[in-house]
Amino acid sequence: MLDSQTNPVISRQSLGPTWPTMDPFLFCAYHDDAYPAGNAEMGPDASLAGRNIGQDFSRKDGWSMYHGQKVAGFPPHPHRGFETVTLVRKGLIDHSDSLGAIARFGQGDVQWLTAGSGIVHAEMFPLLETTQPNPLELFQVWLNLPAKNKMAKPHFTMLWSQQIPRLIAKDAHGRVTEVVVVAGKLQAVGNPTAAEKSVHPLPPPPDSWAAEVDSDLAIWTLKMAPGASWTLPAASAKDTVRNLYFFKGQSVSLNGQPEREHAAIELQADQDVMLENTGSDEAEFLLLQGQPIAEPVVQHGPFVMNTQAEIVQTLSDYRRTQFGGWAFDPYAPVHGREATRFARHPDGREEKPSAQE
Numbered sequence: 001m002l003d004s005q006t007n008p009v010i011s012r013q014s015l016g017p018t019w020p021t022m023d024p025f026l027f028c029a030y031h032d033d034a035y036p037a038g039n040a041e042m043g044p045d046a047s048l049a050g051r052n053i054g055q056d057f058s059r060k061d062g063w064s065m066y067h068g069q070k071v072a073g074f075p076p077h078p079h080r081g082f083e084t085v086t087l088v089r090k091g092l093i094d095h096s097d098s099l100g101a102i103a104r105f106g107q108g109d110v111q112w113l114t115a116g117s118g119i120v121h122a123e124m125f126p127l128l129e130t131t132q133p134n135p136l137e138l139f140q141v142w143l144n145l146p147a148k149n150k151m152a153k154p155h156f157t158m159l160w161s162q163q164i165p166r167l168i169a170k171d172a173h174g175r176v177t178e179v180v181v182v183a184g185k186l187q188a189v190g191n192p193t194a195a196e197k198s199v200h201p202l203p204p205p206p207d208s209w210a211a212e213v214d215s216d217l218a219i220w221t222l223k224m225a226p227g228a229s230w231t232l233p234a235a236s237a238k239d240t241v242r243n244l245y246f247f248k249g250q251s252v253s254l255n256g257q258p259e260r261e262h263a264a265i266e267l268q269a270d271q272d273v274m275l276e277n278t279g280s281d282e283a284e285f286l287l288l289q290g291q292p293i294a295e296p297v298v299q300h301g302p303f304v305m306n307t308q309a310e311i312v313q314t315l316s317d318y319r320r321t322q323f324g325g326w327a328f329d330p331y332a333p334v335h336g337r338e339a340t341r342f343a344r345h346p347d348g349r350e351e352k353p354s355a356q357e
Helices: 308-324
Strands: 009-014 025-035 073-079 082-090 092-097 102-106 110-114 119-124 134-144 155-159 166-170 176-183 218-224 229-232 241-248 252-254 257-259 263-267 273-277 283-290 298-300 303-305 342-344
Touching: 025 241, 025 283, 073 092, 073 308, 082 092, 082 102, 082 176, 082 218, 092 110, 102 110, 102 155, 119 308, 176 229, 218 229, 218 273, 298 308, 303 308
Parallel strands: none
Antiparallel strands: 009 263, 025 134, 073 119, 082 110, 082 134, 092 102, 092 119, 102 342, 110 155, 166 176, 176 218, 218 283, 229 273, 241 263, 241 283, 252 257, 252 273, 298 303
């Protein structure tokens, strides 16, 4: 029997449409949709027959409409008490919200939305290509807020792909591992080159748990070339929890222990772990780690508070205020056929990536 210093795996669970998480995370969804060419309305140029429109999670023909009617995605819906971190690897998302902000992001961009005291937002998937497929791939992670920040002012931050720091590490055989650092400083181990020693993330939103000095929170994605090896460094704090999601590739090993099935792997966070891609395809992972907030969680759909009384108050507040109302198309708020990525904040400030891809 291997001891814990050799085998870092605490537990593993198979991956489904939503992935298991631990405090301070609430939820992780992975969307990988092979959308066809788009039509004039930026929806799929394909029959929607046989789909439960408005509640289509069927993955029929490799894609779903979700709650969309004509354009796939998630029309206006409210949130309070937590954050959404949306990592878009392929395709585009059109964001609109009850504060008056809009954005189009994707192709490696990340949106970090602090719902705080309450916001209504829409996340639609415009299919801009009319003569070829429109693949979409994204993660959406729900990160809890501590009680002191549950009612913080809503805030959204765009982390444009070109600005998100990355570690490019080569092993002794020159095989590459790329780590995209969305949150959490990455300190390389062993004898890294000067360029590989540490990677500092962009600042998280001010009221996020990730902004707490001792949260030890990290959100990274990893891509390993066939045969590549790389050491995942131990977390900073002993009580940090860590999930490593192996979601693409044939097989990998962790400290020499084989993993042949895609899974959510809970790791001993205080250990370095030698990762090796033992398959013939690229292997990919998502890592979520952090210190638990360790407060009561009471969830009612899109509302996450600490007590049932706060949920009752939230429902009352939403009925009364609609968290600011809605000024956009109620079914498919999309932002035109131009493929430009941009964000317009509630104060009217506009931003774009430094160089459009």
